[in-house]
Amino acid sequence: MIRVLIADDEELIRTAVVALLDLEDDITVIAQADNGDDAMALAAAHDPDVVLLDLEMPPTDGIYTAERILGAHPRAKAVLVTRHARPGVLKRALASGIAGFVPKSTPVSALATVIRDIAAGRRYVDPDIAATALAADRCPLTPRELDVLRMTRQNAPIQHIARTLHLAEGTVRNYLSTAMTKLDAPSRHAAADIAWENGWV
Amino acid sequence: MIRVLIADDEELIRTAVVALLDLEDDITVIAQADNGDDAMALAAAHDPDVVLLDLEMPPTDGIYTAERILGAHPRAKAVLVTRHARPGVLKRALASGIAGFVPKSTPVSALATVIRDIAAGRRYVDPDIAATALAADRCPLTPRELDVLRMTRQNAPIQHIARTLHLAEGTVRNYLSTAMTKLDAPSRHAAADIAWENGWV
DNA sequence: AAGGGCTCATGACAAAAGTCATGGCGTTAC
DNA sequence: GTAACGCCATGACTTTTGTCATGAGCCCTT
Numbered sequence: 001m002i003r004v005l006i007a008d009d010e011e012l013i014r015t016a017v018v019a020l021l022d023l024e025d026d027i028t029v030i031a032q033a034d035n036g037d038d039a040m041a042l043a044a045a046h047d048p049d050v051v052l053l054d055l056e057m058p059p060t061d062g063i064y065t066a067e068r069i070l071g072a073h074p075r076a077k078a079v080l081v082t083r084h085a086r087p088g089v090l091k092r093a094l095a096s097g098i099a100g101f102v103p104k105s106t107p108v109s110a111l112a113t114v115i116r117d118i119a120a121g122r123r124y125v126d127p128d129i130a131a132t133a134l135a136a137d138r139c140p141l142t143p144r145e146l147d148v149l150r151m152t153r154q155n156a157p158i159q160h161i162a163r164t165l166h167l168a169e170g171t172v173r174n175y176l177s178t179a180m181t182k183l184d185a186p187s188r189h190a191a192a193d194i195a196w197e198n199g200w201v
Numbered sequence: 202m203i204r205v206l207i208a209d210d211e212e213l214i215r216t217a218v219v220a221l222l223d224l225e226d227d228i229t230v231i232a233q234a235d236n237g238d239d240a241m242a243l244a245a246a247h248d249p250d251v252v253l254l255d256l257e258m259p260p261t262d263g264i265y266t267a268e269r270i271l272g273a274h275p276r277a278k279a280v281l282v283t284r285h286a287r288p289g290v291l292k293r294a295l296a297s298g299i300a301g302f303v304p305k306s307t308p309v310s311a312l313a314t315v316i317r318d319i320a321a322g323r324r325y326v327d328p329d330i331a332a333t334a335l336a337a338d339r340c341p342l343t344p345r346e347l348d349v350l351r352m353t354r355q356n357a358p359i360q361h362i363a364r365t366l367h368l369a370e371g372t373v374r375n376y377l378s379t380a381m382t383k384l385d386a387p388s389r390h391a392a393a394d395i396a397w398e399n400g401w402v
Numbered sequence: 403a404a405g406g407g408c409t410c411a412t413g414a415c416a417a418a419a420g421t422c423a424t425g426g427c428g429t430t431a432c
Numbered sequence: 433g434t435a436a437c438g439c440c441a442t443g444a445c446t447t448t449t450g451t452c453a454t455g456a457g458c459c460c461t462t
Contacts, residue, residue: 010284010305012312016217019309083211107216142439155391158419169418171441177420187448188419189390190356343409359449370448372411378450388418389449 002119005048006032007039007065008081009057013104017052020108027115036065043069048076049119055082055089063089067096077118081106085129087136088199100124139200145179148172150201152192203320206249207233208240208266209282210258214305218253221309228316237266244270249277250320256283256290264290268297278319282307286330288337289400301325340401346380349373351402353393 004021006029008014018029030046033039036057043051051069055062066078079100080093090101100118102111103126114124141149144165151161158176162169176188185191195201205222207230209215219230231247234240237258244252252270256263267279280301281294291302301319303312304327315325342350345366352362359377363370377389386392396402 010214011308012282012305013211013214013217015308015310016214016221020217020220081213104211104213107212108220109216111213144440155388155394157387167440168442170443173418173420174422174441177422180420186358187356193356345410368410369412371413374448374450375411375452378452381450 002027002115003030003046003049004028004115005030005039005043005046005051007034007036007051007057007062008032008054009034010054017108017111021112021115024112027112036060036062036068039065040068040072043073043076047073050077050079050115052079052081052115055080055093063093063096063098066093066098070097077121079114079118079124084197085126085132086197086199087129087133088139090125090129090133090199092199094125101129102126103129136198139198140182141179141195141200142175145175145182146195146201148175149179149188149192149195152176152188153196153201203228203316204231204247204250205229205316206231206240206244206247206252208235208237208252208258208263209233209255210235211255218309218312222313222316225313228313237261237263237269240266241269241273244274244277248274251278251280251316253280253282253316256281256294264294264297264299267294267299271298278322280315280319280325285398286327286333287398287400288330288334289340291326291330291334291400293400295326302330303327304330337399340399341383342380342396342401343376346376346383347396347402349376350380350389350393350396353377353389354397354402 004027006014006018011034014032014034018032021027021029030048031042033042037060039051039053051066053062053066062080066080069076070078077099079102080098081102081104083104085103093101100114100123102114106126117124147165148161151164158169158172162172165172176191180188180191183191183194185194192201205228207215207219212235215233215235219233222228222230231249232243234243238261240252240254252267254263254267263281267281270277271279278300280303281299282303282305284305286304294302301315301324303315307327318325348366349362352365359370359373363373366373377392381389381392384392384395386395393402
């Protein structure tokens, strides 16, 4: 029997998936959570074979949660479920030792199959996501450029970014400018959006 | 028997909900779609009692789809399912004759109950969403201010906004400025975000 | 009919964002 | 060992954004 832990902040999807997975003879959902912190605690308490995590989950995201759980329970396998498949995120996820990566556009029936594969020690990455990730150019931005884009996404004015990163305002403007050029974006906000789409920030 | 049509672009959630609703004795899912256009066509073909629509659905949103379906099938009832409950959206939805409004944080079991209520001619609005909507101040922005904020959300530069709306650039800046003041936002992007959060754009 | 209040619209001015040329510093390549 | 390269950092300059004062037109109230 494959013992599964599910964490997803949307009740509707989580309860539905739990109910359907429980119908499978060889899969049992032993615990569920609606946030990453509870998921970690429940993993410690129940020692699941497979943890199914939503990538977009407040307050800590799915990759971070997975890293923590896998660190404490090396025997467990992690599967990430995501709405938007951002290429860069897949790389970060696989680097963290995550065994499976599926989009929410997967039917539940396929999900059960994936869970069985993962439990058997195999890995599974949705073909579409894999293709996108491979086709995607790797990040052309420097660490500093990523820093300023990350803050730009929260609508921070340049003055604030400069103070936080201990830089001159001109320097911040310069990083934004080079990032905008590299990404062919007409404004820093557009550049930040592009970087996010690609999973670079 | 309550005949239900479901439209949601996320396979995972849609197939799961379909499977679970079908387990109910008095509910049957007669058709499903992953976009608004197909949903309209299927509604015409199957004449459902209740249509369950995701609010966030490309290319046309759930409210628009619901309006079209209700226009063609006045006997049908519509239920909107949403991830983020933006107050203003609820008002628009109810004005369009939508009978139910539930967040994705609803368990599937509750969803079946809501569908029965709706089919019986009652209305249902999630209490949390209703409370937020009632507490929310009504939109302080003028139509023109909404126009420029809407375009700002797509990262359009002021020049482009001005040309599209046939206004002088100074006028556009002025609308943005008043909107920023009203919403107490430090930049037009922040203002646009606030307006979106509230469902005003 | 007059006045108050609102939205729409504009241009002049101030502030922020974006561009450019430049130089230091550490790695790698020859 | 030094030349070439990429990243970090800056200040001076240009362009875009945001603010302010102002006025025309409309609808409602008085």
